[in-house]
Amino acid sequence: MTRASSRRPGPPTRTERGIPEATVARLPVYLRALTALSDSGIATASSEDLATAAGVNSAKLRKDLSYLGSYGTRGVGYDVEYLRYQIAREIGVTQDWAVVIVGIGNLGHALANYSGFGTRGFRIVALLDADPNLIGERIGDMEVRDFAELEDIVKADRVSIGVITTPAGPAQGVCDRLVAAGVTSILNFAPVVLSVPTGVDIRKVDLSIELQILAYHEQRKSGEAALPQVPELPAMNGLTDLPSVGGGVGA
Numbered sequence: 001m002t003r004a005s006s007r008r009p010g011p012p013t014r015t016e017r018g019i020p021e022a023t024v025a026r027l028p029v030y031l032r033a034l035t036a037l038s039d040s041g042i043a044t045a046s047s048e049d050l051a052t053a054a055g056v057n058s059a060k061l062r063k064d065l066s067y068l069g070s071y072g073t074r075g076v077g078y079d080v081e082y083l084r085y086q087i088a089r090e091i092g093v094t095q096d097w098a099v100v101i102v103g104i105g106n107l108g109h110a111l112a113n114y115s116g117f118g119t120r121g122f123r124i125v126a127l128l129d130a131d132p133n134l135i136g137e138r139i140g141d142m143e144v145r146d147f148a149e150l151e152d153i154v155k156a157d158r159v160s161i162g163v164i165t166t167p168a169g170p171a172q173g174v175c176d177r178l179v180a181a182g183v184t185s186i187l188n189f190a191p192v193v194l195s196v197p198t199g200v201d202i203r204k205v206d207l208s209i210e211l212q213i214l215a216y217h218e219q220r221k222s223g224e225a226a227l228p229q230v231p232e233l234p235a236m237n238g239l240t241d242l243p244s245v246g247g248g249v250g251a
């Protein structure tokens, strides 16, 4: 790695289209790693440096970045600022995205208090809730507003992204209202699968699924001996009656 100089990155090249979803999912990770390098005054980084900072292997990183038409310079590496710009442009965070959060309970409060969205290109324009006891409450420099104002806010602030942090029950209704108001991307924290029309993107965040994936790896790490014993299965008419596996995933 080398320290930052006053050299500015050159003009952007055209980004290739048709980037695989898995690569797209890693772009924000690279962006975060590049931002950390840039904040430390690093001007260029090798693919190995960058891969270590992002927690992936360098071959995968090089392949991912090649979809952006970015190959680095042999013996020098990647220009941190320029690559950061390329990735930010590809993700779409060089522009400002207006976001509303609906459901300002525990999770909504936590998200509302998080200061990191602004620096990543997301502007929280409204915190909305249906509970009259919450409406008017101040969180930082914002005030919780009535969910009834949704349509006016979406129109006035050209909101394209809605975050749902309500309980599961009302989440579909909230989602439908967001979509009808003109929101075209939804991040859902409620433990329910939501239906959206074509053209609306939806992503679900479920911490319990992430924890279950970690539990799976923990189980593998501790070896076969740590695996729970499977009870002997009762025979039924010559067939085996498999015990059912319980329940869905809640948050």
Ligand SMILES: NC(=O)c1ccc[n+]([C@@H]2O[C@H](COP(=O)([O-])OP(=O)(O)OC[C@H]3O[C@@H](n4cnc5c(N)ncnc54)[C@H](O)[C@@H]3O)[C@@H](O)[C@H]2O)c1
Pocket: 102, 103, 104, 105, 106, 107, 108, 128, 129, 130, 131, 134, 147, 165, 166, 167, 168, 170, 173, 174, 188, 189, 190, 191, 205, 206, 207, 208, 251
């Ligand atoms: N995805 C995850 O990893 C994760 C983690 C924790 C919680 N959750 C989920 O996030 C959601 C919020 O959790 P919480 O602990 O903040 O709940 P909470 O009960 O503290 O807050 C929910 C808020 O939604 C509001 N609300 C309810 N119906 C509404 C409606 N129709 N319109 C507008 N606002 C409405 C309520 O007034 C309340 O303020 C839950 O669905 C929970 O299961 C998800």
